[in-house]
Amino acid sequence: MIRKDEGVVLKSARSGETSKLVTFLGRESGKTRLVAKGALGAKSAFRGMLEPGTHLEVVYYHKEGRTQYFLKEAHVHSALRTETYTITRLAATLAVLELLDHVCFWESPEPRIVNLLLEYLRCSTDNDPLFSFLVFQFNLLGVLGALPEFSSCALCGESLNDGFFHPAEGGSACRDHSESSSRRVWMDKELLSLIAKIGDSPVAELRKLTVGTELRKDLGAILHWTYTYHVNDYRLPDALKLIPKDKRATD
Numbered sequence: 001m002i003r004k005d006e007g008v009v010l011k012s013a014r015s016g017e018t019s020k021l022v023t024f025l026g027r028e029s030g031k032t033r034l035v036a037k038g039a040l041g042a043k044s045a046f047r048g049m050l051e052p053g054t055h056l057e058v059v060y061y062h063k064e065g066r067t068q069y070f071l072k073e074a075h076v077h078s079a080l081r082t083e084t085y086t087i088t089r090l091a092a093t094l095a096v097l098e099l100l101d102h103v104c105f106w107e108s109p110e111p112r113i114v115n116l117l118l119e120y121l122r123c124s125t126d127n128d129p130l131f132s133f134l135v136f137q138f139n140l141l142g143v144l145g146a147l148p149e150f151s152s153c154a155l156c157g158e159s160l161n162d163g164f165f166h167p168a169e170g171g172s173a174c175r176d177h178s179e180s181s182s183r184r185v186w187m188d189k190e191l192l193s194l195i196a197k198i199g200d201s202p203v204a205e206l207r208k209l210t211v212g213t214e215l216r217k218d219l220g221a222i223l224h225w226t227y228t229y230h231v232n233d234y235r236l237p238d239a240l241k242l243i244p245k246d247k248r249a250t251d
């Protein structure tokens with residue numbers, strides 16, 4: 001059986017002496033593990049092509065009686081220009097790939113996620129990479145149908161001017177209906193207007209913004225809790241640890 005697809009390398013690891021094991025997010029295949037035999041060899045056609053973030057067209061096959069897929073051909077559409085990235089941008093980009101690796105199910109195609117990822121990777125402007133990561137997290141929740149109702153009270157339905165987000169309930173409540181909790185996040189006007197803006201603006205516009213540290217931390221916290229609520233064993237992507245501590249979105 002031979003299949004063709006297009007998508008992005010989420011991660012790749014050495015496998016044995018000369019091969020690579022590639023986690024690929026394909027438009028039609030979903031998240032798939034591909035064995036690239038001999039990819040580490042000096043003369044391999046795959047050399048340098050299988051780095052995380054590379055947008056590829058692939059041909060792969062399945063051997064009778066085996067559970068693995070083998071990469072036959074690969075053509076690069078585009079690769080990350082990491083030499084132009086700051087450490088923060090590199091970490092945020094790797095965090096996006098790591099997030100998808102964690103969130104996507106094996107062989108469960110969702111072309112809108114591939115589109116979201118390509119839009120993220122192609123956007124050349126990135127004034128605040130950590131905010132861009134949060135925008136990606138927010139939009140991914142939208143695609144997954146898991147975006148909480150941030151802007152109105154879950155109890156009375158009033159639109160929120162001032163209230164709290166409750167991670168355990170995955171929703172917001174106005175000041176009158178919010179029960180005291182150590183984990184609730186105060187949704188002030190600034191945070192509510194930032195969330196409304198993320199919901200309404202194209203990614204290219206959002207990538208021009210720079211957001212204050214406190215505001216970004218609050219947004220990071222509510223997104224983190226939302227992922228924790230929906231995804232088994234969710235944790236903040238390890239790649240974010242590459243960033244100096246004072247620049248991180250959440251600790």
Ligand SMILES: [Zn+2]
Binds near residue numbers: 153155157173176
């Ligand atoms: Zn209320």
